[in-house]
Amino acid sequence: MNKIIWTKTDEAPYLATFALLPVVRGFLKKGGIEVDLKDISLAGRILATFPDYLEEGQRVPDDLKELGELVEKKGTKIIKLPNISASVVQLKAAIEELQKKGYKVPDYPEEPQTEEEKKIHERYQVCLGSAVNPVLRQGNSDRRAPKALKEYVKKNPKAAGLPLRDWEKDSKAHVAHMEKGDFFEHEQSFTAERDMTVRIEFVDKNGNVKVLKDNLKVDEGEILSSTYISVKELKKYFEKEIKDAKDKDLLLSLHLKATMMKVSDPPIFGHAVTTFFKDVFEKYEKEFKEIGVNPNNGLVDLYKKIEKLPAEKQEEIKKAIEESYKNNPDLAMVDSDKGITNLHAPNLVIVDASMPVVIREGGKMWDKNGELKQTKALIPDRCYATMYKEIVEDCKKNGKFDRTTIGTVQNIGLMAKKAEEYGSHDKTFVLEDDGIVRIVDENGKVYTEHKVEKHDIWRAYSAKDIAIKDWVGLAVHRAKVTGFTTIFWLDNERAHDREVIKKVEKYLKDYDTEGLDIKILKPEEAMKETLKRFRAGKDTISVTGNVLRDYLTDLFPIIEIGTSAKVLSIVPLLAGGGLFETGAGGSAPKHIQQFIEQGHLRWDSTAEFNAVGATLEFMEQKEGHKKAGVMGRAVEKAVSTLLENEQWPGRKVGQLDNRGSQAYFTLYWAEALAEQNEDNELKEAFKPIAEKLRENIDTIIKEISESEGKPADIDGYYFPDEEKVTKAMLPSKTFVSILEEYLGEKVFN
Numbered sequence: 001m002n003k004i005i006w007t008k009t010d011e012a013p014y015l016a017t018f019a020l021l022p023v024v025r026g027f028l029k030k031g032g033i034e035v036d037l038k039d040i041s042l043a044g045r046i047l048a049t050f051p052d053y054l055e056e057g058q059r060v061p062d063d064l065k066e067l068g069e070l071v072e073k074k075g076t077k078i079i080k081l082p083n084i085s086a087s088v089v090q091l092k093a094a095i096e097e098l099q100k101k102g103y104k105v106p107d108y109p110e111e112p113q114t115e116e117e118k119k120i121h122e123r124y125q126v127c128l129g130s131a132v133n134p135v136l137r138q139g140n141s142d143r144r145a146p147k148a149l150k151e152y153v154k155k156n157p158k159a160a161g162l163p164l165r166d167w168e169k170d171s172k173a174h175v176a177h178m179e180k181g182d183f184f185e186h187e188q189s190f191t192a193e194r195d196m197t198v199r200i201e202f203v204d205k206n207g208n209v210k211v212l213k214d215n216l217k218v219d220e221g222e223i224l225s226s227t228y229i230s231v232k233e234l235k236k237y238f239e240k241e242i243k244d245a246k247d248k249d250l251l252l253s254l255h256l257k258a259t260m261m262k263v264s265d266p267p268i269f270g271h272a273v274t275t276f277f278k279d280v281f282e283k284y285e286k287e288f289k290e291i292g293v294n295p296n297n298g299l300v301d302l303y304k305k306i307e308k309l310p311a312e313k314q315e316e317i318k319k320a321i322e323e324s325y326k327n328n329p330d331l332a333m334v335d336s337d338k339g340i341t342n343l344h345a346p347n348l349v350i351v352d353a354s355m356p357v358v359i360r361e362g363g364k365m366w367d368k369n370g371e372l373k374q375t376k377a378l379i380p381d382r383c384y385a386t387m388y389k390e391i392v393e394d395c396k397k398n399g400k401f402d403r404t405t406i407g408t409v410q411n412i413g414l415m416a417k418k419a420e421e422y423g424s425h426d427k428t429f430v431l432e433d434d435g436i437v438r439i440v441d442e443n444g445k446v447y448t449e450h451k452v453e454k455h456d457i458w459r460a461y462s463a464k465d466i467a468i469k470d471w472v473g474l475a476v477h478r479a480k481v482t483g484f485t486t487i488f489w490l491d492n493e494r495a496h497d498r499e500v501i502k503k504v505e506k507y508l509k510d511y512d513t514e515g516l517d518i519k520i521l522k523p524e525e526a527m528k529e530t531l532k533r534f535r536a537g538k539d540t541i542s543v544t545g546n547v548l549r550d551y552l553t554d555l556f557p558i559i560e561i562g563t564s565a566k567v568l569s570i571v572p573l574l575a576g577g578g579l580f581e582t583g584a585g586g587s588a589p590k591h592i593q594q595f596i597e598q599g600h601l602r603w604d605s606t607a608e609f610n611a612v613g614a615t616l617e618f619m620e621q622k623e624g625h626k627k628a629g630v631m632g633r634a635v636e637k638a639v640s641t642l643l644e645n646e647q648w649p650g651r652k653v654g655q656l657d658n659r660g661s662q663a664y665f666t667l668y669w670a671e672a673l674a675e676q677n678e679d680n681e682l683k684e685a686f687k688p689i690a691e692k693l694r695e696n697i698d699t700i701i702k703e704i705s706e707s708e709g710k711p712a713d714i715d716g717y718y719f720p721d722e723e724k725v726t727k728a729m730l731p732s733k734t735f736v737s738i739l740e741e742y743l744g745e746k747v748f749n
């Protein structure tokens, strides 16, 4: 019970852990709480998946599997830092790094031919895309900007970092979605009337039946839905919009979620690549086939693969690509200095994080010259594009948001039991031929049926009754606690949502909702209503499905407080435990790159601090752990002090970085514990620590800043040398000696 699990992840939050974990461990030990570390990093996942390829000393336990079992148990508390949801490109890079370091894990066979390759391919699926979150997220989600921070930013909008830019008069920026043939149009849905087992079948033109998925268990009351996107229509849409962007001189951008939607979105991305570079792909069809160019992996992969061709041919293809750029609209850039475009890799532009930036920048993205330019944002599917369209149109009409007056938008998201599209990977198929896809039960009864064409992308997804019931309860709870207007974003034009609405209406009756303002609106209407309130300084709770949870919890925090990294992200697990996610953002790859080059880590760990606070509060409330409560309140106080003193990390060398900010946090946490009067034992224990830290804080900060401005040697990216990371993240000898002496943490062996 008195144990918290901390997760080892990737990139910037992984680095930050090396400075923070010894502090958290050392502090909590004094309150009788243990902290255990579990590895869910991409490299760790790969090693755990292939023990048979490794030498004995290289093998690691499958921590994710263990965590997957623990989340089903009552007392489990996990602090989950963001981890990489790997694209194929990232997976291959991680494999290569491990191999170079002597770990003989197999290559990833992109197009497996032999039986052995097929097996390896299959095994690697647990490392690809969003492989961790769906396992751990066995509860619904409660995400919001912390109150103290929101209040602070209202008074000091500079604290939000990058400002919101003005929208030009008559801005042509807009969201373009498909008008037909998308997932939205084809959705079918039903609620199971009994526990049953269904299968997904494909019937070809000659009536031959192939089972795509067998033995799919469906619970009574579960909503099962299916749909497909017509690739013919998708390509027509890309063609039309690419031309329109060229005609209107708009910057073309594509916003997908190829990481989380690892089966459906890479091919959608691939179709954008082949449509944009149509001439190139048509002209070199034969060569590309031979060398295995896969457009789903973007231009990076294309450039790499053509290295197999003779130099002359390579040049010819590169020229053809250049020619294609000229004939097409400008592409949104990810890094204009390095010439990396939106179409270089499928994981570079991720819709939840990229669209808020479009809003922040006044409807613009960066072009090849590093200038901001109005963009046509392509978001193909209408299930989720329309609400972005609404906010863009609202900004064009009413101008940018004012951080000093806007309200807050919190979110309660349906996430438990792999809810909705985010749980669809194992039920998503790219069709190999024309035919019919249908869901059939044990008795041959057909529940959904779609006529599809070759290459169309079909998927099924579900929402369990128990998850929806819990989600409605959580929404009502938050509505009561806050008194905010609470809006369920559900679309009565979607078959799936119509089934969800029935349940919401049913379960709302279980509660006394007298005096609460709860309504159900479809996404664009919900956005309209929310924005009206938002601009008027009123607060709102958005209650959404899993995808909108993801999108809105980046969107509103980025507008309100400048980042989703500081969001409080709590997942009360259905089994009674708690998963405390740190922020709603990702793992900031740019930050680790800057750290390696300049020794400055601009990652802000406030979300990690807040997650520690929330976990301790949970332990007090749910488990009666008094000391945890005291320590949690001290965390809250420390975070407020950090904020008041503006001691968050700056972007550049010479400014305070993650390590400095963490050192201040440690000091304030110790001081808050030394000053409180709820628990004398803790007070006495922390007095000398607080004094020692206070005495030495200037030296500590100085020692940290002296380590900056030069490359940090951590020997790796996905699988760095941990001794080196420890040294790099704890460069202050003074700080380390306090950790060792006063907190009993052995930092270096």
Ligand SMILES: NC(=O)C1=CN([C@@H]2O[C@H](COP(=O)(O)OP(=O)(O)OC[C@H]3O[C@@H](n4cnc5c(N)ncnc54)[C@H](OP(=O)(O)O)[C@@H]3O)[C@@H](O)[C@H]2O)C=CC1
Binding pocket: 081, 082, 083, 084, 085, 086, 133, 259, 350, 353, 563, 565, 584, 585, 586, 587, 588, 589, 590, 591, 602, 603, 604, 605
């Ligand atoms: N829960 C999870 O595990 C999640 C994981 N991911 C994964 O993260 C990776 C990167 O995703 P991406 O979409 O680029 O999003 P990120 O959130 O990692 O980065 C977007 C930008 O937000 C800013 N930012 C994010 N977090 C912080 C922080 N703590 N402190 C300061 N600034 C911050 C940075 O801006 P700047 O560079 O301007 O400083 C950063 O470049 C992907 O591999 C993705 O799969 C993504 C979302 C959630």
Ligand SMILES: O=C(O)CCC(=O)C(=O)O
Binding pocket: 085, 129, 130, 133, 259, 260, 352, 549, 550, 553, 584, 585
């Ligand atoms: O799991 C992922 O790939 C990303 C999750 C995410 O973006 C979120 O939960 O906000």
Ligand SMILES: [Mg+2]
Binding pocket: 352, 353, 550, 551, 554, 584, 585
């Ligand atoms: Mg997200």
